[in-house]
Amino acid sequence: MLEVRFHGRGGQGAVVASKVCANACFKAGYYPLAFPQFGVERRGAPVQAFLRIHKPEENLFIRCNIYEPDIIVVLDMTLLEMIDVTEGLKENGKILLNTPQSPENIKFNKNFEVYTVDATQIAVKYKLGSKIQPIVNTAILGALAKIMNIFDMENLSYAIEEEIPYKTEENKKAAEEAFNSIKGI
Amino acid sequence: MGDLKTKKGIKKVLYGNHAVSYGVKVSRAQVISAYPITPQTQVVELLSEMVGKGELDATFVNVESEHSAMAVCIGASITGVRTFTATSAQGLLLMHELLHWAAGDRLPIVMAVINRAVAAPWSIWSDQNDSLSQRDTGWMKIYCESNQEVLDSVILAYKVSEKVFLPSMLVLDAFILSHTAEPVEVPAQEEVDEFLPPLELPHALTPEKPYAIGAVVMPDGPYMELRYKIQKAMEKAIPEIEKACNEFYELFGRKWEFVEEFMMDDADVVLITSGAVSSTVKYTVNEIRKREGKKIGVLRMRILRPFHFEKIRKILSGRKKVIVLDRNISFGLGGIFFNEIRSSLYSVSEKPILLGYIWGLGGRDITPKDVEGVIKDAEKREKDEDIIFWGLKKENINL
Numbered sequence: 132m133l134e135v136r137f138h139g140r141g142g143q144g145a146v147v148a149s150k151v152c153a154n155a156c157f158k159a160g161y162y163p164l165a166f167p168q169f170g171v172e173r174r175g176a177p178v179q180a181f182l183r184i185h186k187p188e189e190n191l192f193i194r195c196n197i198y199e200p201d202i203i204v205v206l207d208m209t210l211l212e213m214i215d216v217t218e219g220l221k222e223n224g225k226i227l228l229n230t231p232q233s234p235e236n237i238k239f240n241k242n243f244e245v246y247t248v249d250a251t252q253i254a255v256k257y258k259l260g261s262k263i264q265p266i267v268n269t270a271i272l273g274a275l276a277k278i279m280n281i282f283d284m285e286n287l288s289y290a291i292e293e294e295i296p297y298k299t300e301e302n303k304k305a306a307e308e309a310f311n312s313i314k315g316i
Numbered sequence: 317m318g319d320l321k322t323k324k325g326i327k328k329v330l331y332g333n334h335a336v337s338y339g340v341k342v343s344r345a346q347v348i349s350a351y352p353i354t355p356q357t358q359v360v361e362l363l364s365e366m367v368g369k370g371e372l373d374a375t376f377v378n379v380e381s382e383h384s385a386m387a388v389c390i391g392a393s394i395t396g397v398r399t400f401t402a403t404s405a406q407g408l409l410l411m412h413e414l415l416h417w418a419a420g421d422r423l424p425i426v427m428a429v430i431n432r433a434v435a436a437p438w439s440i441w442s443d444q445n446d447s448l449s450q451r452d453t454g455w456m457k458i459y460c461e462s463n464q465e466v467l468d469s470v471i472l473a474y475k476v477s478e479k480v481f482l483p484s485m486l487v488l489d490a491f492i493l494s495h496t497a498e499p500v501e502v503p504a505q506e507e508v509d510e511f512l513p514p515l516e517l518p519h520a521l522t523p524e525k526p527y528a529i530g531a532v533v534m535p536d537g538p539y540m541e542l543r544y545k546i547q548k549a550m551e552k553a554i555p556e557i558e559k560a561c562n563e564f565y566e567l568f569g570r571k572w573e574f575v576e577e578f579m580m581d582d583a584d585v586v587l588i589t590s591g592a593v594s595s596t597v598k599y600t601v602n603e604i605r606k607r608e609g610k611k612i613g614v615l616r617m618r619i620l621r622p623f624h625f626e627k628i629r630k631i632l633s634g635r636k637k638v639i640v641l642d643r644n645i646s647f648g649l650g651g652i653f654f655n656e657i658r659s660s661l662y663s664v665s666e667k668p669i670l671l672g673y674i675w676g677l678g679g680r681d682i683t684p685k686d687v688e689g690v691i692k693d694a695e696k697r698e699k700d701e702d703i704i705f706w707g708l709k710k711e712n713i714n715l
Contacts, residue, residue, distance in 0.1 A: 150497050154329040157499050158320070163329065166496040191599040194492050194592045195683045293328075 132189065133281070134197045135182040138216050139206035142174040142260075144268030147294065148204070149180035152272055152282075154290035156184050159282040164192060177210055184281065204275060205229060206250070206267050217243065225278055227313075229267055234315035246315035248274035253308050257301040269295065269302040273309030277316060284310055324568055325503040332493035333358035335463040335500050336402060336428045336486075339470025341372045342508040343426075346397040349377035349388035353407040354440050355490045356430045360402060382407035386414035386425075393423040394529060396520030398474065401425070404490065405432035405446045412450065415483075419454025419546060421529060424477035424484075424515065426470060427455075431591065431643075432490040433678040441679020442489040444591065444644035448652045454546050456484040456553060457620040459590040461576075463493060463500045468570055471503075471512055475560045478515050480549040489592040490679065503568055511567055550622040557619060574624045576616040577631065579605060583613025584636040585694070586668075588657060590617040593643065593682050600687035612691065617653060628660040638668045639694050643676040650674070650703045671697055675706040682707075 135152070139145030146167040153165035161184050168179040181197045199219045203226045210216055217226060217239055225244045228237065231252065234245040250270035260266035269291055276287050288303050295302050320327040330338065336359045340348070348367065350360040366372040377388045382403050389399040403411065408429055418425050429450075433443035447457065458473060460466045466488050473484035488494055521527065533539045557574065565571045578598050580586070589597045594616045601612050615631060632638055638661075642651025649655060654672035661667055671694050676682045690706055 150329070150331075153497050157327075157329050162499060164496055164498050165329075166491065191602055192595050193599050193684060194496070194595045196681050198683075 132186075133184045133202070133279070134200040135184070135202045135204065135275075135279075136197055136200040137180040137182070137204045137206065138210050138214075139178055139180075139268075140174075140210070141176045141178050142264055142266075143206045144266045145178050145180045145206055148206075148268035148272055149182045151269070151287075151290045151294045152182055152275065153184075154294055155272070155276070155282040155286040156182075158286040158289055160187050161185060161281060162187065162189065162192070164194070177214060200224065202227070202275075202278065204271055206271055217241065227271065227274055227278055229271055244315070246274065246278055246313055248309045248313045250274070250309055253305050253312075256308075257298070257305045259298060259301060259305060270305040270309040273306030274313040276306070277310055277313050322501055324507050325501050327499050327501050329497050330463055330467075330500045330502075331358060331495055331497050332463045332466050332488050333430070333495065334362050335467040336470060336488070337362035337366065338500070338502045339467040340400045340426075341366055342503055342505055343471050343474050343512060344398060344509075344514075345372070345374055345400040345426075347375050347377065347389065347392035347399045348401065349379055349385045349392075349399075350401045350403065351379055351382045351385050351407060353382070353404050355432060355494045356402050356404045356407070356428070358494070359428055359430070363400075382410045383414060386411045386418065386427075389425045389427075390414060390418055390421060390423060393418070393425050393517075394421060394519075394521045396515060396517040396522070398515050399423075399425050400427070402428040402430065404430045405434050405440075408446050408450060409434065412453070415450055415453040415455060417530065418483045420542070422481040422519065422546075422549070424474065424481055424517070426473045426477060426484050426486070428466075428470070429485050429487045430490050430494045431487055439678045440490065442492050442592070442643065443677050443679060444487070444642075444652075447485060447487045448644050448646075450485070451621070451652070454482060454550075456482055456550075456622065458484065458486045459618055459620060460486060460488045460493065461592055461594045461616065463496070463498050464570065465572060466493060467500055467502065468564065468568070468572060471508055472557075472560055472564055472572065474515075475512055475564075476553060476556050478517075479556045479560075480553045481517070481519075482546065482549050482553065487591070492592040501568075507567060511564065553622045554624055557622075572618065574619050574627055575631065576614075576618060578614040578616065580613035580615065580631065582611050584611045585691070586613050586615050586632065586635050586638050587687075587691070588615045588617060588638065588640045588653065590620075590653060591643065593641070593676060596682060596684060597641070597687050600684040603684070604688065604691065610691075620653075620656070623656060623660070625660045628657065629664060632657070632661060632668060633664050634666065635668045637671065637694060639671045639673060639690065641673050641675060641690070645674050645677070654702070669698065670700045671704065672702050673704045673706045680707060
């Protein structure tokens with residue numbers, strides 16, 4: 132079992148990211164459960180989404196919140212000033228951040244594997260959302276594919292095709308570019 | 317690649333709410349009427365999209381309240397068409413009067429209830445009191461654990477409802493199922509068509525056969541006899557549900573029974589659950605068995621009405637301890653499932669120790685730690701205890 136928590140702001144696509152990621156994991160033969168933070172979402176407010184992935188041979192699932200994730204994905208760096216995004220992250224857990232900075236320049240109190248990708252720049256390049264409010268979810272998923280090592284880009288492309296009816300090709304390209312430009316590997 | 321083709325359909329990653337919509341689609345509902353309410357909204361959003369795109373040949377009726385939604389279903393159903401609606405919490409309570417009408421008119425309406433806590437105070441999270449407050453309306457009730465079960469139960473609900481002419485309510489947990497995406501097989505239309513033939517309502521109101529429905533009856537009129545017949549229909553539903561579940565299993569390979577028994581063969585201690593939390597309970601029980609070899613089992617209540625007394629009695633006879641976990645409460649009495657289980661054990665000669673836990677109200681999260689905690693707490697108890705609140709927060713009591 133592998134647990135992932137997404138942090139974003141309402142409108143950035145964190146909830147959709149968890150669903151697309153679940154679909155990509157399913158296409159790779161895994162059994163995923165994806166769910167948003169059970170609340171009332173508003174544009175701009177901090178939101179969380181979760182993903183719990185089971186190996187094909189597992190057949191008993193937990194249906195509760197995720198408290199100690201293996202991987203954390205942050206779609207918006209300003210959240211770091213507001214909340215402890217690493218809360219509950221396992222020792223040596225992985226954290227993926229949407230930032231142009233290099234992982235070496237980002238320090239956390241504990242020992243985590245830090246990865247970065249400039250998902251905002253990629254989303255703006257492919258005109259996903261607006262310049263002020265880019266939708267960064269598909270770009271971040273390309274980078275996540277590399278970290279998780281559960282699904283490949285083909286799985287992700289098909290998942291994007293099914294889940295994202297708008298600007299599908301641009302979203303696929305954004306994912307591909309993030310896959311190739313993630314730092315920290 | 318795309319969707320994964322299976323022998324009997326395709327597999328998709330679906331939210332619980334969308335699993336309901338797909339279940340309704342393959343059941344070929346003809347009239348759908350609903351009023352949106354969190355967390356039910358996605359169910360009818362997708363259905364209206366399906367109708368709009370022509371994928372589902374149905375009439376979608378927008379209404380100004382849940383009361384009207386059920387009224388539309390009743391009006392349509394009496395003409396002999398297949399009807400559907402969905403709601404939650406306050407919406408269901410607004411429907412209450414008409415739920416009695418639907419059962420009293422013997423209409424095979426199917427409704428999805430996304431279990432949500434009832435106000436006051438406002439809460440949109442999982443809690444069974446909304447559906448359980450409709451317990452005595454004459455509707456059959458199915459409590460689901462997974463999104464696959466949700467989809468399959470829509471089809472099964474129509475099958476049984478249209479055999480015994482009583483409405484069915486299928487119940488799924490707010491967010492924990494409704495907004496959770498997981499893989500679900502959507503059965504192919506031709507397979508479902510084979511299982512579920514078009515509705516034939518013997519008392520359908522047609523221009524050729526006009527008659528008055530629901531008019532006043534005097535005390536010596538057939539009111540009491542009609543109530544007797546509803547009870548008989550509920551009794552008939554027991555073998556009909558068993559038959560339908562067997563037929564479904566043969567066609568689709570998935571077995572949904574009255575109850576699910578998990579690790580029950582040698583279990584001295586039985587945890588009784590319902591709904592989505594059953595997954596977490598089963599997971600934890602399996603872990604404890606692996607680790608400590610304790611003889612614990614899980615009995616998941618799937619169908620609450622009709623209540624299968626005989627089956628429950630048989631399964632629980634000879635067990636040492638029975639722990640009923642209720643995400644609901646009847647104030648002044650206790651857990652609702654607990655009390656139904658207790659009444660089913662009345663005639664058992666050697667009664668197990670019976671413990672009733674109330675947990676997870678208003679969507680309070682239930683984790684494997686809670687399940688372990690309950691099991692440990694129960695080990696210490698050697699006599700019956702009706703109401704044990706699990707997971708109360710002191711800081712919330714002394715506000």
